[in-house]
Amino acid sequence: MRPELRNPPGPAARNARRNIQRLREERRFSYAELSDRLTLAGHPISGYLLGRLEAGERRVDVDDLAAIAGVLGVTPGELLEPxxxxxxxxxxxxxxxxxxxxxxxxxxxxx
Incomplete structure (x- = not known):
């Protein structure tokens, strides 16, 4: 059983995590590879935390969103879309x- 978040993700956060997962899988990036690319881009996020983000167990902040969007080749707004x-x-x-x-x-x- 996973612990409840103090501030659970809303619709935009749910869209972002689904889109991040979809785009990561489309590009055939493992968590480790996406983590490495984020580190090279100057915004390190561990593979473990990326997995928690996609599972809805970690919120994505605006800096994470911008860095992940850049590495995945989309805009932050595209990650927020349904x-x-x-x-x-x-x-x-x-x-x-x-x-x-x-x-x-x-x-x-x-x-």
Whole structure:
């Protein structure tokens, strides 16, 4: 049983961890390889912490997000977007629902 986080991840953090995992796997990077690339980029994160991040057991901060995005060749904003590749909801489930397949929640609208 994993311990509860004091400040659990919200929808953007869940999107980021899913996108980081998807992109890391698409590029066939192990945790160790992504860690090495982050270290070369000047922002070391251990493979262990990357695994915890993808498992939702560690929050990603803005500096981590920027460094990981740079190493994966995307923008930080792209890491925050819902997973549009989901065949079920296409990253946009109906208001009030959570996609059973990818776990995406609707993006709150302001105003």
């Amino acid at each position: 997973p549009a590749e989901c065949d079920n909801c296409h990253g946009d489930p109906p208001e009030g629902f959570i996609c059973a397949r990818c776990g995406t929640t609707p993006v709150a609208t302001i105003g």
